[in-house]
Amino acid sequence: MSYAFDPELAHVVPMINDLPFTDIAAARAAEKEMTAHLPVYEPARPVDVRDTLVPGPEGAPQVPVRIYTPTGAEATDTGLPGLVYLHGGGYVLGSPDFCHSDLLRIADQVGAVVVSVDYRLAPEHPFPAGLEDSYAALVWTAGHTAELGIDPARLAVGGDSAGGGLATAVALLARDRGGPALRMQYLGIPMLDDRLETPSMRAFTETPVWNRPIAEICWNHYLGGEDHYAGPDLSVYAAPARAADLSGLPPAFVYVCEFDPLRDEGMIYAQRLVQAGVTTEFHLYPGTFHGSVGLTDTAISQTMLSDVTHGLRRGLRARSGIE
Template sequence: MHAAPVPFDPALAAVLDALPRGEGDAASPGTVAAIRASVANGPAPSVAESVGDRGIDVEERSVPGPDGAPPLEVTVLRPRRHTPPVPGLFSIHGGGMISGDRHQDVPRLADLVEELGVVAVSVEYRLAPEHPDPAPVEDCYAGVRWMWRHAAELGVDPDRIAVMGGSAGGGLAAGVALLARDRQGPPLAGQLLLCPMLDDLNTTVSSHQYDGRGTWQRDANLLAWQALLGDRAGDPSAEVSPYAAPARALDLSGLPPAFVEAGSAELFRDEDVAYASRIWAAGGQAELHIWQGAFHGFDVFAPDHEITRAALAARRSWLRRVLGL
């Protein structure tokens, strides 16, 4: 018998109850198409609305993808009133690696560009199941490699680039950090992993506690991993790349400092805690935050909640420290 779920914070529970069907209950649709439709109808504003009249220049670029793959579309956000070179953030969107697009995180990135004076690049990667592993993580790695190689053109300090993402984007960011280490690629300054999707096995307590509860539920997660990995998903004896499912990595040494965040009331909680703990066990740096009663993606759906304010402050503090701001 699995443990009873950790209760949602009362105010956050009210937010969940008020969400339109298909947002607060995003896992109920049993197909990739339904999940994509649910994400597309979510709360993200347009790029123009996100940037508004702030001192940020936005540029859409097409850059080289992995060898033999199509070019990547990226969105670049630059602050106007900062003298380059400045630190860089390479952002990877969420959506279970089966949905979403590079523009959905522009609100989060615009805030960071404005407040910290960094350049942000958000990447459009190929989605499963049409493009299963290794396409998504290889696209993301090609994107951060492009950012590093073109740092001078972008006004970025090549030694102060952090990779970041939420949910699937957090898992892909962790995979990119592993790839950069193993391929002697860009010397990343940090990895900002927000409720990252790391473990295809789905055997933790929290992965069962949020079966039918919250914004990203167990059945959607199982579907997403199967779309990415096929029949290998969830099979502990199958050969699964640690770049696709970083929880499978045998060696977490030599990685850039990690910021790992999750809610106490979401299915990724335990795999995220385990990942941070394994980084410490390997002698690495990790900062772990588990927010009381918070559901998956709480900061997007409840931007005015006190937990969101605390989480945003913690992220900014960590970025200032690892990027030397």
């Protein structure tokens, strides 16, 4: 199948080597090697970065987090906005190292304290381990806003890809458990629906970076086996697209890519948020594929980055001082 990729992106596609998701150990090794060669964003002003451990779910290990604190950002008397961020990787890959440059950019350009969560991964730790780690990190952040310099009224959760799916589920958990109040949820190309029935998921079987065969592998690992598709009783916190009630959730920023299997589930979820009375900003980027935002030397990727930055500023009512 041919795809009408953005011309700048089309030149890059032949150079993309998909990670070997059929061998998770090999995929993790390849990701680690790729991460070591990623360019690192240079902040316009210093960003303090520190690693620490926070309490995990009851009976589980502590959760590693990486905290980004911008210096010189314009704060209110009650502090800076805060973002609890969950990395992507199909629930089986990923780490704070992989998204380090992205979070330096957010801390710098949005002027927000970012807490990056190193949640447990499948298949060793299937659902709900990663989700409960993520929620525990949110609860810890909300309980330490003064120490972190965060305005408790401007706390958000967000993530990309599988991290976007986790952020969606964390927002649902916070609502349903009476947990921390959230100012917004940032959902970048979110992975939301285990049923794999949308038109984009059915059509895009060979798209770069992410496609239906990869999605099948990752959902199987995350949900602990191959029998979950027939199960109508799967928890909505595992696959938030199954949630019937989206009322009472925080305002959302959602974006998707045209040639991404995840396109339709993100688009449908954004529409359902609006229908449930949730203020939602939605973007669909033509000619793009999963992860296009990372190709920062292209015009469309720069547009995507700018939209995310300004969307976070608006959602958090943040002013970075960088215009």
